[in-house]
Amino acid sequence: MAVLNVSFCSSTLPPNPKPPLSFHKPLLLSVTPQSSLCYRTPQGLNQIGPPQNLILSLGESVAKASFLALISASLCFADPALAFKGGGPYGAGVTRGQDLTGKDFSGKSLIKQDFKTSILRQANFKGAKLLGASFFDADLTGADLSDADLRGADFSLANVTKANLSNANLEGALATGNTSFKGSVITGADFTDVPLRDDQRQYLCKIADGVNPTTGNDTRETLLCS
Structure with a gap:
């Protein structure tokens, strides 16, 4: 089982970030307290971190696109542009x-x-x-x-x-x-x-x-x- 520390936050984050993730055996994604996650909205880059215990367990058949979609869906609720309209x-x-x-x-x-x-x-x-x-x-x-x-x-x-x-x-x-x-x-x-x-x-x-x-x-x- 692989353990990967991820930080998506960067001033140069591309429009569609593609972290270098490998999917072989079941993967445990762990974000340390020093890491932080970001997501992009029409207003720019937003940071919601540092998270403490974000752990995603993925099966062998899960593709990279599905994984990124899962992360995106889990962060949408925090988009201030959507929270109150x-x-x-x-x-x-x-x-x-x-x-x-x-x-x-x-x-x-x-x-x-x-x-x-x-x-x-x-x-x-x-x-x-x-x-x-x-x-x-x-x-x-x-x-x-x-x-x-x-x-x-x-x-x-x-x-x-x-x-x-x-x-x-x-x-x-x-x-x-x-x-x-x-x-x-x-x-x-x-x-x-x-x-x-x-x-x-x-x-x-x-x-x-x-x-x-x-x-x-x-x-x-x-x-x-x-």
């Missing part, structure tokens, strides 16, 4: 930067969901739990956010025009930058501690009415309307 319980790679026009998310638990830069026109979020969700730079034109729990949600730079926010709870939500609520329905919405621009606050105060059924707070009072 959507986030939240609805699934990575699904809701961030996507065209989700008209999608039905009503009643779903979407806590800390990432909808950054997504197109969410006429999307249905009625009664959804969206605590800490991010709608940064998203297009929510005509979306239904009624009865939604939006505490701590991020609407920075978002287009929330003509949306239905009736009875929504936006306590502590962010609305910085050029966030716009023009044409939206806010009856019974709770805007407690939402840092609105003066022009947006003045606009919302002109149409504000109702009391939030969950918090019991008057919409006009949460907007600090005079």
